[in-house]
Amino acid sequence: xxxxxxxxxxxxxxxxxxxxxxxxxxxxxxxxxxxxxxxxxxxxxxxxxxxxxxxxxxxxxxxxxxxxxxxxxxxxxxxxxxxxx
Amino acid sequence: xxxxxxxxxxxxxxxxxxxxxxxxxxxxxxxxxxxxxxxxxxxxxxxxxxxxxxxxxxxxxxxxxxxxxxxxxxxxxxxxxxxxx
Numbered sequence: 001x002x003x004x005x006x007x008x009x010x011x012x013x014x015x016x017x018x019x020x021x022x023x024x025x026x027x028x029x030x031x032x033x034x035x036x037x038x039x040x041x042x043x044x045x046x047x048x049x050x051x052x053x054x055x056x057x058x059x060x061x062x063x064x065x066x067x068x069x070x071x072x073x074x075x076x077x078x079x080x081x082x083x084x085x
Numbered sequence: 086x087x088x089x090x091x092x093x094x095x096x097x098x099x100x101x102x103x104x105x106x107x108x109x110x111x112x113x114x115x116x117x118x119x120x121x122x123x124x125x126x127x128x129x130x131x132x133x134x135x136x137x138x139x140x141x142x143x144x145x146x147x148x149x150x151x152x153x154x155x156x157x158x159x160x161x162x163x164x165x166x167x168x169x170x
Binding site: 043069 | 122130133153
């Protein structure tokens with residue numbers, strides 16, 4: 001078993017309202033950052049886990065996303081990277 | 086001016102307690118994912134903005150992180166990528 005570090009992005013689905021992103025955009029505009037058009041706010045998870053190899057680590061994290069970490073109705077997830085810490 | 090899409094990771098600093106990450110780890114263990122050792126939960130922001138070039142877009146987003154998006158006492162941020170959407 002090797003220790004792997006897997007990074008996951010969980011973001012609101014396209015077409016799903018993102019009120020947190022809207023609030024951030026509005027706050028940025030109020031601070032003078034008027035070049036900002038849109039902001040999406042998601043979660044960035046970093047998981048340290050033991051797995052036999054890189055692909056086992058990735059598929060294990062996909063299982064976690066499907067079962068707990070991401071809401072399949074409103075969110076998409078992607079594995080951003082698998083490294084050895 | 087070109088439209089750029091900048092992705093930012095904002096994560097709790099090393100050494101700062103991450104109760105959300107601890108809660109996720111505990112929930113994963115309860116679901117049988119016992120190989121997970123540690124989970125850190127941060128934010129993943131995707132900003133669409135206009136800028137003269139790639140480095141201007143990146144430095145503009147660094148300013149946003151310093152002024153609004155990240156808490157400098159408890160969080161670190163990194164620019165994860167600059168693309169043209």
